[in-house]
Amino acid sequence: MRSLMPLLLIVLSIGLFYTFISPHYENVQMLSTQANQYEDALKKSEELRVVRDNLLTEYNSLPRADIDRLMRIVPDSLDGVKLVADIDAVAGRHGITVSEVKISEDTSSNPQGIVNVADAKPYLSTSIAFKFTSTYPNLTKFLGDLEKSLQVVDVKSLSFTSGKSKNDLYTYDIAIQTYNLK
Amino acid sequence: MLGSILFVFALISAIGVFAYEKYLESSISKKQSSLESAREALNPELVKELSRSNSRITSAQEILSRHSALTNFFSLLNSLTLQSLRFTDFSLISQETNERITVKMTGEARDYKTIALQSKIFSENPSITNSNFFDFSVNEDGNVTFVLEAQLAPQLILFERNFEAAPATAPIQEPLQNETDNSDGVERQGESNAGDQNNTNNQ
Secondary structure (H helix, E strand, C coil), X not given: CCCCHHHXXXXXXXXXXXXHHHHHHHHHHHHHHHHHHHHHHHHHHHHHXXXXXXXXXXXXXXXXXXXXXXXXXXXXXXXXXXXXXXXXXXXXXXXXCCEEEEEEECCCCXXXXXXXXXXXXXXXXXXXXXXXEECHHHHHHHHHHHXXXXXXXXXXXXXXXXXXXXXXXXXXXXXXXXXXXX | CHHHHHHHHHHHHHHHHHHXXXXXXXXXXXXXXXXXXXXXXXXXXXHHHHHHHHHHHHHHHHHHHHCECHHHHHHHHHHHCECCEEEEEEEEEECCCCCCEEEEEEEEECCHHHHHHHHHHHHHCCCEEEEEEEEEEECCCCCEEEXXXXXXXXXXXXXXXXXXXXXXXXXXCCCCCCCCCCCXXXXXXXXXXXXXXXXXXXX
């Protein structure tokens, strides 16, 4: 019996290793990795807090008027009817009335819904097409006012035919593009 | 003896692994709580608002850098168009990024010589590229009608160009009298001929 004792201890040791130590050691390794990930996350959250504080300080240092201007340049959403009313009001200053207004959100860049990250823009474009009748000098004044408006408006196409018009009045077809944040 | 040493070692290892496992579990639990507190301290709503403000600023920069001012082109056209030539139909199409701006105009001129001079003036201006006059014909009034297609340099219609020191339009050059006979009054005008029928000599 005494001679079997060392053999029994060796068998017990091997049994202990395979039934307890090995599975728990594997679990320890997994927990250790997890603990490191949490540690990294905590460090990153601290870095993020510093970045956020700096950004907040910068943002708060911006004059309120500039922030309001930014909101006009790239609004959160686009109220098409109000924009057309604003354009008509600007046009009205030059004796112009806009008609046959068509509004369409730009979807041409992504017909299949596939987004290329490099091309992804944080803003949306909306096209507005309309017609109006005016003299050429009033057209240029109207365009000048549109160019300077705080709600950014880019002319994408413009066409007119002089034909045999009287009183120097021509009918213009115009398509403009404006923007809002996604 | 070897069996005893091995068993003791196995026993110590088992206790050590078990204890360390419990320590890690406890540590992870504390870190989870800390991370949750840190997440709340970050104020996700504020971060979202700041991120949106950042998007707004970068969007505004991009949009304003491409913002177009078509009046720059009309000013240039006014300064370059000859008095004895007028444009009747006009169409301009700008691509999404303003990289390609195509202009197509029909017009009429007193004679072929005027068109040749106009073509030369346009071709010498760096803001108007690939200008091409074609489809010449003589109408009932004896004027030569034509079609012009050209592309505009994107810089010409950039709104920010208006804030540069240089003038928005190319300076008016003296009529090219030495190169082309200008005795019949062909000269560039300060007023627009684009769509302005009253400035045509043939009326």
